[in-house]
Amino acid sequence: MRVTATVNGETHQIDDVWEGESLMYALRERMGLPGSKNACEQGECGSCTVYLDGVPVCSCLVAAGQAHERDIVTVEGLSDTGELHPVQQAYLEQGAVQCGFCTPGLLVATHDLLSRNPHPSDPQIREALAGNLCRCTGYEKILDAVRAAADRMDGGPA
């Protein structure tokens, strides 16, 4: 099957897609976008989070065919300036990244949270990131990063 989709603002066409492939597999293995990570493949960890038509979803539970003619933004597309997005910068500065496997999914989820709610409370941050598991950091630094990103974005793009 042929799948055509807009990914990070560009049209991608991929051929001979097997129906059983996930969107995550198609992004990583066929489109050269390995940012989204494959960890549980069951919707439980959020490391494969991408925007699909403007809302974050687990790309491991999206069949490749479902993505046909839809709009996708991956962690690679969060910033189009060549600089890191303020959310990415904040994760880096706050030491919210250890092994980094969970990071791409968390970046997309945080990006979405702050676009809907520029000043989230701690419970709101916890709830918004509940679908993203991290085995390394204990989450404290991640919360720091989200708060720092909110501050950073408040003063306009850093």
Added chain:
Amino acid sequence: MKAFSYSRPDSVRDAVAGVAADREAKFLAGGTNLVDLMRLGVERPDALIDVRHLLGHDIEPTADGGLLVGSGVANSDLAVDPRVRQAYPVLSQALLSGASGQLRNAATVGGNLLQRTRCVYFQDVTKPCNKRQPGSGCPAREGSHRDLGILGTSEACIATHPSDMAVALAAVDATVHLTGPGGERTVRLEQLYRLPGDDPSRDTTLEHAELITAVQLPPPSALYRSSRYRKVRDRASFAFAVGSIAAAMVIDDGLVREVRIAFGAVAPRPWRAHTAEDALRGQPADAADFAAAIAAELELAEPLRDNAFKVDLTRRMGAAVLTELAEAQQQGSGR
């Protein structure tokens, strides 16, 4: 995963005809349950008919003042709709207690209703399971059944229905609109699900190729406005229920005027507690009566070794939530 075809028909009629023509075909909406189960080898359709784009994505007022929720509405959108939050808080709360943000964004109302049990034996194709493979047996009675059912179960199957949303919809008397090869019909939410008996393979009363097109909420009322959802789970968020309750109640002069109670995670379907409701109507609104009414409902329970705690849990959780609803109203009227 077994090979299958994927298609995206242009109309509901074509989609229904496509599934009707092939016993092994399935509708696909958000994919968060079906894609998962196909990867596990539990579901083995030979054709996926994607209907997400054909389903209603709007929540519209009905002539009687209720709401008609298109079956393609995302769980996340239904949860935050201001009309739903105001008039049916139990529904919004139930939705927000389910899954994660990412999953609620992808999940649809129709798919949520038809998601399959999380019983570990059902999900593990190396194990027998009467629901997945009729006649193969049920290891859950002797094995791992802590999370499984105590009401409406059968010798053949003790699986529970995992949806939070469906429990809330049962409590607010929702109806489900269907379109199938034989035309359209509606069923009350409670009637959507069947008990396993000796054929656990079918979860619902739907015919093959019947499509859920919408869920209808009755007109707002003081009853539905005074409603809430409580979910007990193993961690504070992002886990399926160990037990849950959706309740709505109106009190008049210290007496229960109307009440709705539905339990989740204890039965193969959202369990509308009609016995408890009948016992409470017209009776004094106090904690002891609430507990007694729920205990009467639970007389039918058939708990097993490791899930007997659910009887107690359900009774205590139910009495607590009804007490909270009663207190909230007394405070409200005292102002």
